[in-house]
Amino acid sequence: MSNEQKTERQLSRTAAHDEEVRLEAAAELGDGNQAPPAVPAGAQSGELQPGLRESQSLMQRIATGNALVAVLAVIMSLILGGLLIAITDERVAEAAGYFFARPGDMLSAAWTAASEAYLALFQGAVFNWEADTFAGMIYPLTQTLTVATPLICAGLGVALAFRAGLFNIGAQGQMIIGATLAAWVGFTWHLPVGLHLLLVIIAGIVGGAFWAGIVGLLKAKTGAHEVILTIMLNYVAINLVLYLLTTPAFQRPGSSNPISPQLDDTALYPLMFGDGFRLHWGFVVAIALTVLVSWLLNRSTIGFELRAVGANPTAARTAGISVTKGYVVVMVIAGALAGLAGVAQVAGTEHVLTAGVAASFGFDAITVALLGRSTPWGTFAAGLLFGAFRAGGVVMQTNTGTSIDIVLVVQSLIVLFIAAPPLVRSVFRLPAPGAVRKGPKARKNATAGGAA
C-alpha cells in the first residue's frame, strides 16, 4: 500500500461519518435520491472484516426495530393469512364459481372460512368456551405455555447473541446437542428424584453451551463468520444425533428404531397441574431465565460488555473490553439457553430423544427474537404468541380442516414484514423514523443547532 493509499484509507475512516449523515438525510427524504458514497463502507473499519460491519448493523437494525412495527407486522400477517384461508376454502371456491350471479355468497363464505379458522385458533390457544369443565376451558392456554417454553428459552439465546452483534442461526443445533446430552443422562443414569433432573438440566446447558462455544471460539480466534459456522454446526448436530440414534447406546433394548428409551420419571420436569395437563415446570424455568437474561443484559457488567461489543465493537475495544472474549462468552450463554430449550423438550414434553426432538423451534426462535426486538421480555411475549399459533393451529386443523401450513405462512409473513419496516410503515401510513423523533443513527442531524 502506498502512502497515498494509506492516506485515502485514513480519510475514508472519518469520511464515513459525514457520509452517513448524508445517507441518513437521504433516507429521510425517502426518495433514495443519493449520490454514491465516496468509499465503500467497509473501508472505514480497520481491523474488523470490511463489509461485515455493514451487514451486521443492518441485521441489528432489523433485530432491534420498532415495537409498533412488530405488532403491526403480526396484524398484517394475520390478515393475509385470513385471506389465504378464504382463498383455499372449498366453499369459497364453490361460491366463486358463480361469483357474478351472487357475489354475496362468496364474500360471506370467505368471511366464514377465515373467522371460523381464527376462532378455532383462539379456542385452541387461549380459551375453550365449549368445554364442560374449567380444566377443559383453560387447557388450551396451558398448551400454549407448554409450546412456548422451548421457544422462549431458545429465543432468549438468539436475542442475547443479537445484542452482542452476533447472528446466531445455530439455536437449532445447540438445542439438539443439549437435548441429546440431557436425554442421555435422563435414560442412562438412574438417580434419585431431584438430583437426576438437576443433572439433566446441567447436561443440557453444557451440551448447548459447548456447541455454541465452538462458534464463539472460532470467531474469536480465526474471524470466521458466525452465520456460516452456526448453519454448518446445525447440520453437524442433526447428523450427529441421527448417527447416535443408530447406536445401541441410544436405542431401546431389542429395537433398532432411531428412538431413545424413555427418560426416567426422576429425570422429567414435574407437571404443574397434574396429569390432565402437559404444562411442566420448565415453563417456570423459562420465566426465571427471562428475568435472569434481563438482569444480565441491563444490570450486569457482562451485559454491558456484550451490548457495547454489539453496538460498536471498535469503541468497545478502545475502552479495554475484549471483543473476542465477549464473542465467546455470549455464545456460551446463548448456547446454554438453547440447551435449556432442548431440556424442555426431552424432560418436559417428549420424554424421548428422536432426530426431530427440536422440531423447528431453533429456527422459530430466530423469528421469536426478531419479533421480540431482542429484548428479554419482548422475546418472552413473542414466544407466547408463537406458542399460541402452534397450539391453536392443531385445533384449527382438526376442527375446521384448515391446513396447519397456514400457521407457517403467517409466521413467515411476520418475519418478512419485520425485515421490511418501510413496507409496514407505508401500509399503515406511519411516519418514517427520524422525521418526528430522531433515531439514534441520525446523530449529526440532531445537533444542538438543529440543522443538517
Next chain:
Amino acid sequence: MKLELQGITKRFGSLVANDHIDLVVEPGQVHSLLGENGAGKSTLMNVLYGLYEPSEGRILVDGQPVSFSGPGDAMAAGIGMVHQHFMLVPVFTVAENVALGNEATKATGMLNLSQTRAKIKAISDQYGFDVDPDAIVEDLPVGVQQRVEIIKALVRDAEVLILDEPTAVLTPKETDELLAIMGQLKSDGKSIVFISHKLREVKQVSDLITVIRRGKVVGTADPDSSTTELASLMVGRAVSLTLDKAPAQPGEATFRITDLTVLAPNGQRVVDGISLEIRRGEILAVAGVQGNGQTELTEAVLGLQGHVSGSITLEGHELVGRSVKEIIRAGVGFVPEDRNVEGLVGPFSVAENLILNRYDQEPFAKGLGLKPAVIQQNAREKIAEFDVRTQSAQAAAGTLSGGNQQKVVMARELSRPLKLFIASQPTRGVDVGSIEFLHKRIVAERDGGTPVMIVSTELDEVLELADRIAVLYRGRLMGIVPGNTSRDVVGLMMAGMPAEEALGQEQEFGTEPGSGEL
C-alpha cells in the same frame, strides 16, 4: 453565468435544515459559505446540485428558473461539484474516471477515451494542473485526486464550481496550490462556491462571504472582516480564538517511546523507528497530514496495534505487550481520533458512555452487578462539569452534536487520575464554541502535571496547543521543534522535510517566525 438561490428551504420532517436562504453567485466571483458543522451548508449545496429537492424556493440560472431532479440536470446547467470525499473509482485511470458518466463511444460502441484524454490534456495545460490522463487514480496524491475532480467538472463545461470543504484533506502546501488554482479559475470567468469553516482560507480567497448559522443566512461579510468578527458571526456569540495559556512548567519525562515500529497487517512500516519523550506538565503535539502514522502511533500506546516492536514506558513500566484494559488501568487517558467509531457507543446512553472503560470497577459495579444509581449520579456530575448539552443522561450518545459527543469522551477520560493523556483530533467536527472549552480542559490537564500528547492534522490547533511539536511523515519522525515554530517550517516538515533542513530553508528565505496564531 449568474446563479441565484431564492428562499431555499429544505426540511427533513420537522427539522429545518435550510430556512429561506437567498444567495447570489456572480460570474467570476469566489463566494464563500462559512458556517459551523451542521449549519446547513452541505444541505444547501446538495439542493443546488440536484441531490435534494428543495421544500420551498427556487434556483435561477441567468435569471431563468430551473429545477434539477438530479446531479445530471445540475451538470447540464453548468454546475459542477467537488465533494469533500472524492467520487472517484480508485482503480480506474484519470481519463476513465473523467469519462465515467458521459462516456464517449465510437460507432462500434467501444469506449472512445482519446477524446477525453485530449480534453484532460487541454484543461491540465490551461490551468497548470499537471495531471497525467493515464495515471491510476489510487496512485495519485490526494491533492492531485482533487484536481481530477475539478477536471471532471470542467470537462462537463461547468461555469459554477462548488467546492465542499476542499482543504480538509490537504497539506498546507497543497492548500496554497488549490487556492491559487481557484484564483485562476476565477480570472477565467468561472464562479466558485467555496465551503469552509477555516477562517484564514476564506479570508484569503473570497470575494464575498455568506455566513450560515442554524440553517439561516445570518449575514454577509467581506474578506477584510477580522477573524474574530467572522467567528462571532458563525457561532452567534463572542468567541475568543486565542487560547490563554501559561507557559509550560515541564517536570521530569515520565513517558518514553523508544525506537517504536508498527507494522500494518500487510507488513508495511506505518510507524518507523520513532523515539520521543514527554515530560510532566507539557503538551507534545504530533503534526502531520492525515495517514502518516499518527493513528498507529497512538493506538500502539494504548495496545490496540498488533505488530509493535520497540518500547513504550510510562513511569518506568513497559506498556508494549499489555492489554488495552491494563494500559487504561495504568493511567492512560485516550481520546480517539474518531469519536463515533472508537470513542462512543452510539446507541448507549450518555451515562453509559461516561463509564465505558470503568463499568466493571468500583463504584460503578459491585461483583457482576452494575449500580445504576451511582452511574446516574456520575453522569449528572459530568454533564454539569463539562457542560454537555443533552436532553438527559439517558439520551443516546449518538443523538448528541459532535461537540457534545466530544465533551462526553473528554469527560470520561479526564475524570480519573491520569499519568498520560493522549487526544487525537480533539476538536475535529466540533463547533467553535466547544473548541474553546475543550482546549482549556486539555491545558488544565497539562497544568495538573500530566504529560499530554495531542495529535492533530489541523496546523492551527497544533500551533495553538503545543509546547513542542513532533512532525510525522510516512511513519518517520521529521523532528521535534518548539511550540512557537513558524507555520511554514512545520508545513515543510509535514511535506517530508527534516527539521534542520526546514529550519535552514526558513532562514534562507527569511520568513517571519512566530506566525503561529491563526
Next chain:
Amino acid sequence: MKNSLRMTKRGTGLSAAVLASAALVLSGCGAPPEEGGSSAAPSAVDYTGCIVSDAGGFDDRSFNQSSYEGLKKAEEDLGIKTKEAESQAETDFGPNVDSMVQAGCDMVLTVGFLLGDVTKEAAKDNPDTNFAIVDYSDPEFSDNVKPIVYDTAQAAFMAGYAAAGMSQTGKVATYGGLNIPTVTIFMDGFADGVAYYNEQKGKNVELLGWNKESQNGTFNGGFDNQGKGKTDTQNFINEGADVIMPVAGPVGLGTLDAVIEANEGKPAEEQVKVVWVDSDGYETAGKAEEYILTSVMKLMGQAVEEVISTDVEGKFDSSPYVGTLENGGVALAPFHDFDSKVPADLKKELDEIKAGIISGDIKVESKASPK
C-alpha cells in the same frame, strides 16, 4: 417405507389448492345452487375415523399418504366421517392425538413408530377410543390399539429374485434413506432374494449397497435429497449394476433421473432397470415407467380400510395386522412393460417362491421383521 425423519417443508398441497381456487375465481360465471337445497347426503353410519400423520405430512408419497388414502376410501365406501391432523414436527404428535380424542373420534389412526409412545399413552388414558398405528408394534400396547405392520421382506425377496434373474451384468444394487428397520426390511428381503437366486441357479449375482450380515450399506441420510439419490445411482451404474432398488421415498425419483440419462441410446437389453417400493411405481412415479421392472408394494390403504371396516362392524381386536404375501398386505407389482421381456420360467419360479414363502417352506428373515 419410513418417511418421518425427513426435514422437508411441505405445502405443495396448499399451493395447489391456491392455484385451483384462483382458477375458479377467474372463471366465476357459473350458476349458483338452488337456495335451501342441501346436497350433502346424510352419513350412512355414525362413526368418525381420524388420522394423525407424522412429520412427513399427508403428501409424502409414502406411508402417510397411503394411510390417508385408505381412510378416505373408507369414508367413500362406508360413509363414515373423517378428521385429519397433519403434524409439522414431532412435538405436534401429542397435541394432535389429544385433540383427535377430544374431538370424539371412534378410531384414531397414527402413522409411524415415532408416534408409538404417544399412541400408547393416549390409548391407556382413553380406553373408550380405539387406536391403530401403522408400521409400529409394541408389546406394551393396551388392548384398544391395533398395530398395522408389514413383513415387507417377503415381497422384497421376490423382487430380489426377479432382479437377479433379469440382470445382464450380474450386479444389482439397493440403497436406503436412513438405516432404520422400515427401510432395511426391504433391503434384507432383496438381499435374501438375490442370494436365493444364486443358490438355486449356481450363479454369483452381486448385490451392491447393502450387506445383510453387517446390516450396513449405502444410505442417503434422509428422504428428500433427490440429487444425492441420483449420484448414488450413477455410482452404482458405473460399478456395473443394472437393476437398482431405491428405498428412500421421493429420493427414488433421483434414481429414475439417473437411469433415464444412463439408458439414453442404449439397446434394450443393456438398459438399467429400477425396482420401485411402497406403491406400484409404474402408476405413481410419474416418469420413466418404461424402466420400472416391478415394485415392492406395501398396501397400506387396503389395510387401513380393512381395520376401519372391522371396527365399524364392532369387531375390533388388538391383534396386530401383519401384511404378508398371504393376506395381500405386501405384494410384487405386475411387470407392466416388462411383462413380455420377463422369461416365463422366471415368472413361474416367482410364483413358486410366493407359494413357498406363504407355506413357510422358504424362510425370509429380517431383523426388522414384525415379531
